[in-house]
Amino acid sequence: MSVPEIDNRINGGAPLARPSGKRFNWDWVGVAPFFLFALLFLILPSISIFIRSFEAVGGGFTFDNIIALFTEQDIINAYKTSLGISLITAFAGGIFGFFLAYAVILGGLPRLLRVFLVTFSGVASNFAGVPLAFAFIATLGNAGLVTRGLENLFGFDIHQTGFTIYNMWGLSIVYMYFQFPLMVLIMAPALDGLRREWVEACENLGGSNFQYWRYVALPILLPSILGTMVLLFGNAFGAYATAYAFSGSFINLVTILIGAQIQGDVLYNPGLGNALALGMIVIMTISMLGYTILQRRSARWVR
Amino acid sequence: MSSESSRSLSSSIFLRGRRRGSNNSGRRRINIWAWIIFLIGILYFFVPLFATFEFSLRMVKDQYSFEAYRVAFEDPRFYTNFGYSIMWAVITIIISSLLVVTTAYWVHWRTPRLRPVVEFITLMPFVVPAVVLTFGLIRMYGSPPIVLIGSPVLLIAGYVILSLPYMYRAVDTGLRSIDVRTLTEAALSLGAGWRTILFQVIFPNLRVAILSGVFLTFAIVMGEFTFASLLSWPAFGPYMEEIGAMRAYTPQALAVVSFLLTWASIGLLQWIGRGAGQEQIAGAH
Amino acid sequence: MAFLEIRNVSKAFGENWAVSDFNLQVEKGELISFLGPSGCGKTTTLRIVAGFEQPSSGSIIVDGEDITFKAPNQRKIGMVFQSYALFPNMTVAGNIGFGLKVNKWAKEDINKRVADLLELIHMPELGPRYPYQLSGGQQQRVALARALALEPALLLLDEPLSALDAKIRVSLRAEIRDIQQNLGITAIYVTHDQEEALSLSDRVVVMNVGRMDQVGPPFEIYNFPKTEFVAQFVGTLNAVQVEVVNPENQTLLLDGQQIQAQSGIEGMRAGEKVMIAIRPERFSFVSEGKKANVLDGTIENITFLGSIVRILVNIGSFSFNMDTFNNPYLELPKIGDKHQITFSRQAVLVLNNGSQS
Numbered sequence: 001m002s003v004p005e006i007d008n009r010i011n012g013g014a015p016l017a018r019p020s021g022k023r024f025n026w027d028w029v030g031v032a033p034f035f036l037f038a039l040l041f042l043i044l045p046s047i048s049i050f051i052r053s054f055e056a057v058g059g060g061f062t063f064d065n066i067i068a069l070f071t072e073q074d075i076i077n078a079y080k081t082s083l084g085i086s087l088i089t090a091f092a093g094g095i096f097g098f099f100l101a102y103a104v105i106l107g108g109l110p111r112l113l114r115v116f117l118v119t120f121s122g123v124a125s126n127f128a129g130v131p132l133a134f135a136f137i138a139t140l141g142n143a144g145l146v147t148r149g150l151e152n153l154f155g156f157d158i159h160q161t162g163f164t165i166y167n168m169w170g171l172s173i174v175y176m177y178f179q180f181p182l183m184v185l186i187m188a189p190a191l192d193g194l195r196r197e198w199v200e201a202c203e204n205l206g207g208s209n210f211q212y213w214r215y216v217a218l219p220i221l222l223p224s225i226l227g228t229m230v231l232l233f234g235n236a237f238g239a240y241a242t243a244y245a246f247s248g249s250f251i252n253l254v255t256i257l258i259g260a261q262i263q264g265d266v267l268y269n270p271g272l273g274n275a276l277a278l279g280m281i282v283i284m285t286i287s288m289l290g291y292t293i294l295q296r297r298s299a300r301w302v303r
Numbered sequence: 304m305s306s307e308s309s310r311s312l313s314s315s316i317f318l319r320g321r322r323r324g325s326n327n328s329g330r331r332r333i334n335i336w337a338w339i340i341f342l343i344g345i346l347y348f349f350v351p352l353f354a355t356f357e358f359s360l361r362m363v364k365d366q367y368s369f370e371a372y373r374v375a376f377e378d379p380r381f382y383t384n385f386g387y388s389i390m391w392a393v394i395t396i397i398i399s400s401l402l403v404v405t406t407a408y409w410v411h412w413r414t415p416r417l418r419p420v421v422e423f424i425t426l427m428p429f430v431v432p433a434v435v436l437t438f439g440l441i442r443m444y445g446s447p448p449i450v451l452i453g454s455p456v457l458l459i460a461g462y463v464i465l466s467l468p469y470m471y472r473a474v475d476t477g478l479r480s481i482d483v484r485t486l487t488e489a490a491l492s493l494g495a496g497w498r499t500i501l502f503q504v505i506f507p508n509l510r511v512a513i514l515s516g517v518f519l520t521f522a523i524v525m526g527e528f529t530f531a532s533l534l535s536w537p538a539f540g541p542y543m544e545e546i547g548a549m550r551a552y553t554p555q556a557l558a559v560v561s562f563l564l565t566w567a568s569i570g571l572l573q574w575i576g577r578g579a580g581q582e583q584i585a586g587a588h
Numbered sequence: 589m590a591f592l593e594i595r596n597v598s599k600a601f602g603e604n605w606a607v608s609d610f611n612l613q614v615e616k617g618e619l620i621s622f623l624g625p626s627g628c629g630k631t632t633t634l635r636i637v638a639g640f641e642q643p644s645s646g647s648i649i650v651d652g653e654d655i656t657f658k659a660p661n662q663r664k665i666g667m668v669f670q671s672y673a674l675f676p677n678m679t680v681a682g683n684i685g686f687g688l689k690v691n692k693w694a695k696e697d698i699n700k701r702v703a704d705l706l707e708l709i710h711m712p713e714l715g716p717r718y719p720y721q722l723s724g725g726q727q728q729r730v731a732l733a734r735a736l737a738l739e740p741a742l743l744l745l746d747e748p749l750s751a752l753d754a755k756i757r758v759s760l761r762a763e764i765r766d767i768q769q770n771l772g773i774t775a776i777y778v779t780h781d782q783e784e785a786l787s788l789s790d791r792v793v794v795m796n797v798g799r800m801d802q803v804g805p806p807f808e809i810y811n812f813p814k815t816e817f818v819a820q821f822v823g824t825l826n827a828v829q830v831e832v833v834n835p836e837n838q839t840l841l842l843d844g845q846q847i848q849a850q851s852g853i854e855g856m857r858a859g860e861k862v863m864i865a866i867r868p869e870r871f872s873f874v875s876e877g878k879k880a881n882v883l884d885g886t887i888e889n890i891t892f893l894g895s896i897v898r899i900l901v902n903i904g905s906f907s908f909n910m911d912t913f914n915n916p917y918l919e920l921p922k923i924g925d926k927h928q929i930t931f932s933r934q935a936v937l938v939l940n941n942g943s944q945s
């Protein structure tokens with residue numbers, strides 16, 4: 001134990017609790033492993049992606065890879081498809097997911113159905129990936145149940161119309177299987193947060209149910225709804241397994257392209273893969289930022 | 304005016320239930336649209352499940368049988384891959400829970416100012432999806448000075464990162480609901496050491512939260528495909544995809560098995576965490 | 589004719605009767621409190637008047653019109669909620685003006701009215717603020733202004749102050765009473781705080797498990813409670829069971845000592861047991877002047893409460909609280925001292941358990 005210093009100019013001469021001087025900031029010790037882990041396996045790889053996007057095939061700095069993102073037909077198509085699916089499923093998934101959540105929480109349905117839907121949503125959002133692809137092959141594929149059913153019952157062959165689950169629209173239908181649940185899971189607490197007293201106060205002041213939704217409920221919910229839609233967008237954009245399980249690398253999505261780069265299927269251009277990855281990070285960051293800002297906005301009001 | 308009439312129409316639909324109710328406790332708006340939407344949703348969710356099951360029974364021509372399942376379960380590689388996935392899941396759960404619980408506790412107890420930083424990091428896995436992260440990891444650790452490609456370190460690291468948002472959110476919610484600082488201070492004032500505090504005060508109260516994170520991580524790792532496939536490690540996900548490319552009917556049988564497995568995990572999770580009000584969200588893969 | 593009449597209202601939730609046989613006539617401009625513990629049915633009754641619940645039987649008549657089955661958004665009744673229920677996405681001005689907007693007032697009229705109301709609640713600058721930027725007391729004032737915006741004939745307040753700090757509660761309740769009296773608006777005020785009810789109301793309705801136990805001005809409720817519940821709930825009380833000695837001259841036997849009441853045991857027989865109650869402030873020391881009844885007691889405990897000193901006196905098997913005013917120059921008795929305590933005959937309240945109207 002160290003002898004307490006006695007200096008009459010400080011503290012009126014009373015001994016100091018600790019010897020003065022540099023103190024080791026113990027605050028960092030507890031979080032160090034976590035930060036170290038994140039640094040090694042998340043942050044540094046991301047930074048390396050950023051840096052190497054500018055790497056030319058033989059070494060050296062170039063913008064070529066970034067430019068290729070906007071000029072090469074394959075890549076442009078991949079982005080188009082990816083963005084298309086993401087927008088469609090974000091929008092449609094958001095809207096129907098919201099209605100679904102509304103139905104079980106505020107729609108007067110038995111409480112059991114709400115519990116069921118929320119539990120099922122937890123499962124369904126995890127069912128994504130390979131099994132989901134198999135499931136939809138069995139449903140809407142060439143020998144799928146719905147395909148056969150429609151043919152047998154109505155003589156209507158959906159594949160004649162050019163429908164297929166292997167394109168942007170078809171894949172969107174598949175993606176909904178995890179987009180709807182995600183929307184339900186996030187919106188359920190938000191809908192719960194609509195206090196009953198607001199409805200009553202609105203009624204008491206002469207407002208109708210429509211006016212309640214128009215002036216009170218929707219404005220309050222809008223940031224959450226939009227924010228979750230943005231999340232849905234990012235979620236669809238980053239999906240890989242489901243699409244891959246359908247047909248290997250034959251569907252043209254950005255994620256598939258990146259995967260191909262990893263597997264060395266295509267002509268090996270390290271910089272290009274990085275640029276693709278970078279492009280993806282940029283889009284996801286924007287979407288994440290949008291989500292955070294909108295969530296902050298709604299959290300401010302509803303406490 | 305059409306908007307006027309639609310407004311009064313909707314009000315009257317909602318008000319009608321109330322006006323009649325004399326023995327109604329409160330206002331129950333029985334909404335026909337709610338039922339319709341709910342049924343459409345159920346239809347969308349269950350038709351594929353049913354279709355998959357039906358499909359999986361059709362291996363033998365012109366009759367329903369469980370042949371596809373027999374084939375699936377007779378494949379020794381089913382068990383090896385499944386076993387590998389379980390192993391990855393267990394390792395991931397151990398590392399992830401240790402990392403997350405200690406960090407979350409530390410942040411709550413000691414450094415609340417760091418909370419936004421930690422939370423930001425736990426949101427990053429959404430910004431860097433699996434494919435991209437795999438790409439980055441292989442780039443960085445695929446060549447000297449640090450070569451990790453040969454070992455499962457990258458796979459586990461990827462899984463831990465994947466599980467971070469859910470683990471952290473579960474534990475964080477749990478910590479928030481038990482007012483960590485006050486409990487810790489109470490225990491300290493009664494003379495408890497850190498070991499006692501952690502194991503007898505904090506963890507028991509976090510049991511539900513930790514368990515829910517564990518089950519969620521388990522479900523995620525068991526169903527995961529991207530990391531395992533791209534990093535070339537045996538796991539249930541890539542195995543299923545392989546079967547899908549080679550065979551018919553058996554993949555659907557595997558899908559049914561996978562669905563039941565997920566349902567069991569999440570169901571258990573819900574049952575354990577009842578009333579704790581957590582969101583169990585898994586994203587796309 | 590009464591302005592508001594609540595006639596034979598009962599309400600059941602399943603097997604449970606939350607409100608039974610509620611009958612009340614409220615005059616225009618009166619402020620009536622519903623007072624009682626949680627679960628006594630006061631809020632349910634209020635919500636029936638507001639239209640958020642339907643009575644199982646009975647009717648609500650306002651200004652001659654039966655509004656029992658009218659929708660809540662057509663009743664022109666203002667309501668202030670316990671949790672304020674301000675719309676979080678609207679400013680203060682937006683909240684106050686919401687009812688006006690919904691009733692299609694012209695914009696300039698809305699602005700003027702909102703400004704007037706902001707003056708009324710002493711918050712003229714805070715129109716553009718959002719609820720989350722206000723304190724609890726401010727939010728409640730805005731809720732009040734919002735309810736008053738449409739000049740309703742009836743104002744309902746559901747425990748409006750219970751979420752606030754003690755000091756704010758006291759000042760805000762005076763403000764609410766002021767506004768209510770200035771505007772001459774009829775009001776029903778639900779609370780579980782008896783001090784609030786006593787200080788604010790023209791009349792108080794004390795409720796117990798769905799029934800009205802007593803209705804009357806605060807003075808009457810406090811000093812002449814009709815049932816044991818009312819006597820216990822309103823103010824502190826000493827209640828004890830005694831035996832009738834002589835019903836004619838109102839003599840009772842309390843733990844071996846005889847005392848006399850003023851009235852209340854006329855119809856009873858000697859030997860019967862009855863509950864009586866005596867307010868703590870009605871006791872005094874014999875040294876300060878002797879009254880009709882005298883008891884021998886021992887000081888058991890002394891609690892200093894500020895302006896009041898509460899002394900616990902024991903007479904055998906029964907201890908009672910005695911309140912005296914604080915006097916810094918008077919020496920307090922010590923624990924264990926023997927003293928003679930006196931009280932008048934009128935101080936003895938004979939309680940029965942029936943409900944009165």
